[in-house]
Amino acid sequence: MTAARLASLASQLPALRLLTDPSDLEHYGRDWTRRWTPAPLAIALPASVEEAQAVVRWAYENDVALVPSGGRTGLSGGAVAAHGELVLSLERMNKVLAFDAVDRTLTVQAGMTLQAVHDAAGQHGLIYPVDFAARGSCAIGGNIATNAGGIRVIRYGNTREWIAGLTVINGKGELLHLNRGLIKNSSGYDLRHLIIGSEGTLGVVVEATLKLTDPPAPSQVMLLALPDMTALMHVFALFRARLSLQAFEFFTDVALRHVLAHGAQRAIDGDHPYYVVTEFDADEEAALAVFEQGMEQGWIHDGVMAQSDAQAAALWRLREGITESLASHKPYKNDISLRISALPGFLAEIQALLGEEYPNMDVVWFGHIGDGNLHINVLKPATLSDADFIAQCDVVTKHLAQTLQQHGGSISAEHGIGLVKKPYLESTRTAEEIALMRGVKQVFDPKGLLNPGKVF
Ligand code: 2HG
Ligand code: ZN
16 A cells, blocks of 8 residues: 555656655654654655645545654754654755845745744845754744744844745645745735744745844843843843843753753853843943943842853853753653733742652753743653653643643743644644634645644
8 A cells, every 4th residue: 555655746747856765754754842753654755846836735635644843953842753654855845936125034944943934044144043053953844833032033033034035835726826035915814924824734935035134233142141030021121111122032950950960061060040141232331331230239149240252152062052951861851932011920920830740850941031922841750761751741741731831931932832842732722723723724724644643
């Protein structure tokens, strides 16, 4: 049956690169989540929109499930193929198609890495400002599929803000050109925005027109050491009021311990419970004045300002290296968001809950405090099996989801629902919303073949 299916695809598309080696199935069948055993049918690597469209049409005619696939750096299982799906990898579609100096847009194929997009924008003296640590491996199509956020959302917003147009293949294999680069377009539903964040369940993004902007003014990077969460919120308010922030990221002493053990350089002596890496446009004098005010108030206990690009990169590594430094501990990840005003109340409740539920585990807090987005990673103790650890964490996540619901938050801020957060979608979305989402899915993908089992 399987061989016959693949033979029919290969005969219909003789030029298509199609992989079936066990090592390729393993490689392309998983993302950065490590919970599922990859078991795809095969990997299709189209080189053009036409080829990608032909694959989706073939899948539609033959009732074959598809998993759209980019850099597979996702943390919610959105790109996992564990049930005989055909992986549709955009990896070979990784080129710049056009730059328009008047529109200030860059049109790219969906398989380009975020880093390659940054480099291409830089060649024209502009920036594509969405940025995060996985930039070297993640694909722009995946960024769009999850409405990726990252470290500069506080200044520039999420991926959604930077998409001027999309070319998408829906579940029937129809090609849609959505918005076509227009700034103003009041001609009915903006389907582009339905696709952004839909995690490959409504369509396969094959090309995107990205908005670019001017690079920011020269900036300062600071590392701050803080005594507690209340001080952190005060410092955030102070810095936001007095400086033009590009980033305001926090992490705890536990995160610092792991990232230092992974090769990052210590920049502040002593033990402090909380740290912030912040970047802002300001001259040194203005920056120091704000820093001193924070010290006088007792909110900041220590700090260092980068004196060179190399030092700035070293300070950023303390924050950006966290995910990698935790990977060997098989972390159970939470990626939650709240309105910033709801953060203090939520934190007081949830820190008590996590302290009780995880008395013997390392719980690592970090994230984008300026966006109300926290990453809570629970590290697996060596004494627990993978299954027991996940079962235990799932119970706590249920409580976390309930508390979030009470505070009006979201169970996924920027990583997506995928497979990992599917059981908790109802804490963030009402039954009416989910019914509408299912209805939309039915319209775009009537046979339910695009990334089945993801989101709901
Ligand atoms: C980050 O902010 C990423 O570094 C990854 O969103 C977060 O590993 C995580 O939990
Ligand atoms: Zn993040």
